[in-house]
Amino acid sequence: MVAVDGLMYGFGIVFLPQNLLFCFIGVFVGTLIGVLPGLGPSGALALLLPVTFGLAPATAIIMLSGIYYGAMYGGSTTSILINIPGEAASVITCLDGYQMARKGRAGPALGMAAIASFIAGTISLFGLLFLAPTFANLALEFSSPEYVSLILCGLILVSFLGSGSRLKAFMMACVGLLLGTVGTDPIEGMERFSFGIPYLMDGVGLIPVIMGLFGISEIFSNLEEQHFHGILKEKITNLLPTLQDWKDSTWPIIRGTVLGFFVGVIPGTNTVIASTMSYALEKKVSKHPEKFGTGIIEGVAGPEAANNSGPSGAFIPLLSLGIPTNATMALLLASLMIHGITPGPFLITQSPDIFWSVIASMYIGNVMLLALNLPLVGLWVQVIKIPYAYFFPIILVFCLLGSYCIGSTIFDIGVMLVFGIVGFLMKKFAYESTPLILAFILGPMFEENFRRALVLSFGSFRIFFERPISAAFLVAAMVLLAFTLLPTFRKIRMGA
Amino acid sequence: MRKGTKVQLAARRIRFFMFGVLAIGLLPVIGTPAAVAAYPEKEITLIVPWAAGGGTDLVARFIGNLVEKDLGKPVVVVNKAGGGGLVGFNQIAAAKPDGYTIGINSTSQLLQKYSASSYADWRNLSPIALVNLDPAAFTVKADSPWKTIEEAMAYAKANPMKVRISNSGPGAIWHVSAALLGSKTGIQFTHVPYGGGNPAAVAAAGGHVEATTVSPAEVGTLVKGGKLRILAIASTHRDALFPDVPTFKEKGIDFTMGVWRCLVAPKDTPKEIIARLEKSVNKAVHDPSFKEFMDKNGLGQAYMGSAETAAFWAEDEKGMEKVIPGLGLKKN
Numbered sequence: 001m002v003a004v005d006g007l008m009y010g011f012g013i014v015f016l017p018q019n020l021l022f023c024f025i026g027v028f029v030g031t032l033i034g035v036l037p038g039l040g041p042s043g044a045l046a047l048l049l050p051v052t053f054g055l056a057p058a059t060a061i062i063m064l065s066g067i068y069y070g071a072m073y074g075g076s077t078t079s080i081l082i083n084i085p086g087e088a089a090s091v092i093t094c095l096d097g098y099q100m101a102r103k104g105r106a107g108p109a110l111g112m113a114a115i116a117s118f119i120a121g122t123i124s125l126f127g128l129l130f131l132a133p134t135f136a137n138l139a140l141e142f143s144s145p146e147y148v149s150l151i152l153c154g155l156i157l158v159s160f161l162g163s164g165s166r167l168k169a170f171m172m173a174c175v176g177l178l179l180g181t182v183g184t185d186p187i188e189g190m191e192r193f194s195f196g197i198p199y200l201m202d203g204v205g206l207i208p209v210i211m212g213l214f215g216i217s218e219i220f221s222n223l224e225e226q227h228f229h230g231i232l233k234e235k236i237t238n239l240l241p242t243l244q245d246w247k248d249s250t251w252p253i254i255r256g257t258v259l260g261f262f263v264g265v266i267p268g269t270n271t272v273i274a275s276t277m278s279y280a281l282e283k284k285v286s287k288h289p290e291k292f293g294t295g296i297i298e299g300v301a302g303p304e305a306a307n308n309s310g311p312s313g314a315f316i317p318l319l320s321l322g323i324p325t326n327a328t329m330a331l332l333l334a335s336l337m338i339h340g341i342t343p344g345p346f347l348i349t350q351s352p353d354i355f356w357s358v359i360a361s362m363y364i365g366n367v368m369l370l371a372l373n374l375p376l377v378g379l380w381v382q383v384i385k386i387p388y389a390y391f392f393p394i395i396l397v398f399c400l401l402g403s404y405c406i407g408s409t410i411f412d413i414g415v416m417l418v419f420g421i422v423g424f425l426m427k428k429f430a431y432e433s434t435p436l437i438l439a440f441i442l443g444p445m446f447e448e449n450f451r452r453a454l455v456l457s458f459g460s461f462r463i464f465f466e467r468p469i470s471a472a473f474l475v476a477a478m479v480l481l482a483f484t485l486l487p488t489f490r491k492i493r494m495g496a
Numbered sequence: 497m498r499k500g501t502k503v504q505l506a507a508r509r510i511r512f513f514m515f516g517v518l519a520i521g522l523l524p525v526i527g528t529p530a531a532v533a534a535y536p537e538k539e540i541t542l543i544v545p546w547a548a549g550g551g552t553d554l555v556a557r558f559i560g561n562l563v564e565k566d567l568g569k570p571v572v573v574v575n576k577a578g579g580g581g582l583v584g585f586n587q588i589a590a591a592k593p594d595g596y597t598i599g600i601n602s603t604s605q606l607l608q609k610y611s612a613s614s615y616a617d618w619r620n621l622s623p624i625a626l627v628n629l630d631p632a633a634f635t636v637k638a639d640s641p642w643k644t645i646e647e648a649m650a651y652a653k654a655n656p657m658k659v660r661i662s663n664s665g666p667g668a669i670w671h672v673s674a675a676l677l678g679s680k681t682g683i684q685f686t687h688v689p690y691g692g693g694n695p696a697a698v699a700a701a702g703g704h705v706e707a708t709t710v711s712p713a714e715v716g717t718l719v720k721g722g723k724l725r726i727l728a729i730a731s732t733h734r735d736a737l738f739p740d741v742p743t744f745k746e747k748g749i750d751f752t753m754g755v756w757r758c759l760v761a762p763k764d765t766p767k768e769i770i771a772r773l774e775k776s777v778n779k780a781v782h783d784p785s786f787k788e789f790m791d792k793n794g795l796g797q798a799y800m801g802s803a804e805t806a807a808f809w810a811e812d813e814k815g816m817e818k819v820i821p822g823l824g825l826k827k828n
Contacts, residue, residue, distance in 0.1 A: 143704040184580070184612075187689055189666030196614060198579025198586070338547055342694045350717050408576050409583065448691065455688050456660060456704060 010356030030070020096299030124309030149473030176439025216420025256305030264313025545584025
């Protein structure tokens with residue numbers, strides 16, 4: 001069993017004291033980020049990226065992925081206690097979690113959220129463990145035409161699965177694509193939109209853009225809003241769910257886990273989609289759908305499971321093909337590259353330490369998270385009470401330092417601040433930043449592979465249809481596009 | 497008498513004045529050797545024009561540590577990324593030439609001259625020493641019908657444009673290498689740019705291209721894993737990692753090309769300081785820990801002193817001048 005041997009090898013690396021320590025730091029910071037409204041995992045990852053420069057690559061990735069799944073755990077706490085999602089994926093948990101808290105059942109809600117997260121996080125790792133090597137074996141077959149068709153699928157999904165206006169998502173994706181054309185073109189080496197500025201020759205920096213759009217803009221919009229700190233006065237008791245709670249939650253957790261995992265694998269999706277779909281599914285299969293939203297435990301267990309199995313799913317395309325499926329994964333990709341590791345088909349053979357230790361660390365991290373979340377709920381509640389007046393200046397300083405550290409240039413700070421303002425305005429007018437960032441990442445990948453595929457085929461477009469994997473993705477893309485456009489066509493016909 | 501005294505006084509004044517001028521004029525002359533002799537008196541900044549964690553950064557930090565031990569003053573590595581290395585390069589070139597700001601550069605900066613809107617001229621730098629050289633390696637898939645470089649060249653000659661060679665980017669060193677091979681042998685290849693040496697090697701292993709010209713280090717694991725086979729390397733001597741692979745020279749093709757990394761200082765840095773740094777770098781390169789580090793990272797070891805490197809750069813530039821205009825790179 002390659003998987004078992006590999007996992008044992010991974011555990012061997014994770015149990016080194018420094019790796020255990022950084023795994024702990026990762027999940028701790030992740031939970032903190034999750035608990036604090038206003039800073040998501042992408043922003044936190046971007047902030048802490050420079051800290052990892054001095055670490056061994058495996059240690060760095062262990063810590064950064066800990067932040068990602070840690071944030072998924074922590075986000076539920078504020079959703080349940082104060083009806084404010086700590087990070088985007090926990091929006092759904094507010095619906096029934098907060099109602100449970102109002103009924104005096106905050107304890108079981110918090111407990112079940114943590115337990116569901118733990119179960120989903122652990123089970124979904126098996127999926128990652130067995131599917132990633134299979135994907136990677138296919139990967140030698142993966143050449144430019146396959147990437148083109150796959151990214152095409154992803155780009156369509158980006159605008160298809162956004163939660164707000166589809167037109168706005170499409171517009172943001174276009175802005176991201178344009179932004180991605182800045183810099184030296186990947187096939188002929190021609191500079192585009194660089195205006196002779198050396199800083200723009202390599203393109204606009206991904207990390208300053210993400211820090212601006214996700215970090216700085218959050219600070220701005222939080223400063224604008226007056227947050228209502230309606231924290232529950234009564235003491236939280238009985239964290240352990242009752243037997244009836246367990247009975248009600250078992251199937252939602254299992255369904256949520258499977259759903260979250262597969263949604264995570266698809267490029268262009270994020271964990272909000274997974275948890276929303278899980279909630280909708282539970283409501284559909286429930287014998288008492290009318291009770292959803294009044295504070296029932298199924299409404300917490302399912303979505304929490306889904307948003308914690310999502311990250312495991314998202315690691316598959318990242319580790320085996322080098323394709324990030326969401327903004328957080330894009331940052332992990334960037335951090336791997338900074339450490340000189342190119343994720344892709346050969347990651348498992350060329351850097352087995354990275355691959356297996358990341359997976360093993362996620363098992364350990366999940367155990368740590370359970371331990372952090374159940375007994376330390378009281379501490380996290382205190383953290384929410386920190387006034388923003390103290391909190392945001394600190395985050396701002398970290399953002400400034402972080403963007404400067406990457407290239408030691410003031411230019412990157414400027415880029416970050418500009419995108420902070422842009423991101424703030426986008427939030428204000430309900431434009432999502434995720435389609436922008438994904439198009440910004442996938443666009444240049446698409447262009448590069450598309451043009452390279454045509455070089456490989458001596459100019460013939462047949463290369464995209466002749467190769468089976470590529471053809472299959474193209475068919476999938478067509479189907480998706482049809483689904484997206486169908487309602488629009490229908491509307492036009494109705495109008496006529 | 498009084499008059500005479502006056503004249504004498506004036507003369508003395510003038511003499512005094514002249515002496516002063518002379519003394520002030522001479523000060524730098526006397527002063528410089530003193531400063532050079534005492535070098536280094538404070539910390540030295542080593543500018544890496546790329547982000548932290550990359551290959552060049554690792555080399556710079558490792559050598560920086562060894563030089564620090566030898567000179568007894570801290571060597572602080574600062575990453576100044578941007579513009580494919582141009583931002584950092586300009587900062588090295590513009591620094592005060594006093595030996596307290598040095599840097600590292602590589603082939604890719606030389607190559608910017610042919611593709612980028614603005615570029616750095618190596619004549620603005622004084623080389624300290626070259627510390628790493630990786631040659632191009634003509635590599636094919638393990639089940640390729642070509643067992644020798646002669647067979648590959650014969651096929652490529654008979655089928656112009658049919659042999660696709662993957663490289664690490666447009667106008668990058670491995671693109672230039674493959675083009676130089678083409679011009680030396682009169683063969684037309686199809687050049688396929690990838691986003692780096694590793695993806696280019698993977699493309700060859702997947703059979704998506706017929707060959708690649710990236711370094712032995714970049715194809716190393718795939719060759720050892722039985723996916724690729726190196727037919728020849730573009731070096732003057734055989735590679736330490738693959739001693740069975742012949743050089744192009746042995747096969748009668750005068751083709752040597754590779755990527756190098758070099759420690760540099762601003763142009764007018766005093767010769768004595770360059771010599772002091774060169775001595776220190778030489779010592780670092782011959783430290784057993786450096787060899788271990790380079791082997792671990794699959795980097796080719798080489799050493800050239802300051803004068804030798806300057807001659808090597810000029811030679812390298814001559815070779816590039818011949819082939820690059822024919823590559824069809826768009827110059828802005």
